[in-house]
Amino acid sequence: MKLSVLIPIYNEIATLTAIIEKISSVDLEKELIIVDDCSTDGSRELLLKTYANRKDVRIICHQQNLGKGAAVREALQYAQGEYTIIQDADLEYDPKDYLLLLEAAQNYNTGVIYGSRFKSTWRATSLWHFIVNKLLTEATNLLFGSRLTDMETCYKIIRTDIFKSLQLESRHFEIEPEITAKLLKKGHTIIEIPISYKGRSYHEGKKISWVDGLITLWVLLKSKFSVNN
Numbered sequence: 443m444k445l446s447v448l449i450p451i452y453n454e455i456a457t458l459t460a461i462i463e464k465i466s467s468v469d470l471e472k473e474l475i476i477v478d479d480c481s482t483d484g485s486r487e488l489l490l491k492t493y494a495n496r497k498d499v500r501i502i503c504h505q506q507n508l509g510k511g512a513a514v515r516e517a518l519q520y521a522q523g524e525y526t527i528i529q530d531a532d533l534e535y536d537p538k539d540y541l542l543l544l545e546a547a548q549n550y551n552t553g554v555i556y557g558s559r560f561k562s563t564w565r566a567t568s569l570w571h572f573i574v575n576k577l578l579t580e581a582t583n584l585l586f587g588s589r590l591t592d593m594e595t596c597y598k599i600i601r602t603d604i605f606k607s608l609q610l611e612s613r614h615f616e617i618e619p620e621i622t623a624k625l626l627k628k629g630h631t632i633i634e635i636p637i638s639y640k641g642r643s644y645h646e647g648k649k650i651s652w653v654d655g656l657i658t659l660w661v662l663l664k665s666k667f668s669v670n671n
Contacts, residue, residue, distance in 0.1 A: 443544060445472040446523035446602060447537075450513035451489070452479040454531035458488055465529060465537045466498075470544070475520050477502045477513035511617030515610050526602045535597055539637040543599040546635045553604045554630050556590070557597030557637035571641065574655050578619070581659060585666045586626035590634060593622050594658070597637055604630065615654045616661045623665030 447465055451458065465474060476499065478486040486503055493499045500520055504513065514528055525547060527540065539557055546555045560572065579593040598621060608624045610617060625632060 444523035446521035448517035475517040509614035511612035553601035558592035559639040561636040
C-alpha cells in the first residue's frame with residue numbers, strides 16, 4: 443500500500459532534515475511531495491541541494507507565500523498513493539504512526555482514519571490549546587453529528603480518491619477544518635485512533651494563533667450551510 447506524504451514547508455530549516463529522515467525511515471512504500479511556500483530561511487535551498495535527485499521526492503517551489511492550505515492543495519494534485527496524509531514539517535507528529543493509521547484503515551476497511559492527540563490524554567499540548575481544540579471539535583460534532591475528539595489533527599490518512607474529491611479551497615490553516623467538514627458532509631465515517639504528539643510553543647516556532655480559531659469556526663459554519671460544498 444503506497445502512501446503519499448504531503449509536506450508543506452515554510453521556514454522550517456531547523457527541523458527539515460530531521461523530519462524527512464524520520465519519514466524516510468518508516469518501512470512502507472511512500473512518496474514525499476514537498477511544497478516550499480517561499481521560505482526565506484534557507485529551507486528551499488536545503489531541499490533543492492539535498493533531496494532534488496531522490497526518486498521518491500517531488501519538490502515544488504512557490505514564488506510567493508500562499509499559505510499552508512495552498513501548499514497542501516498543490517501537493518495533493520500530484521499524489522499517486524492509495525492513501526494520502528499531510529505531514530507538518532516540525533517534529534510535533536511522529537511518522538512512525540503512519541503504520542498504525544494504515545493498519546487501522548485496513549482493519550476497519552475504511553477510507554478515512556484520524557490520529558487523535560487527545561483520545562488518551564489532553565496533556566499532549568498546553569491547556570489553552572487543548573481547550574480551544576476541544577471547543578472547535580465540539581462545534582464540529584454539534585454541526586455534523588460526529589463524535590470526534592480531535593478535529594484539528596494533522597494526521598488524517600485519507601484514501602487519495604476521496605481526498606481529491608473534496609475540492610478544497612482554503613489557502614491557510616483553515617484547510618484542516620475544511621477537510622473534516624467536507625468529509626462529514628459527504629457522509630464519510632471518520633474513525634479515530636490515538637497517536638503520539640509533542641506540541642511546540644510559539645517560541646519554538648508554532649504559527650497558529652487564536653485568530654485561526656475564529657476562522658476555523660467560520661469555515662465550519664460555512665461548510666455546514668453552503669449549498670455548494
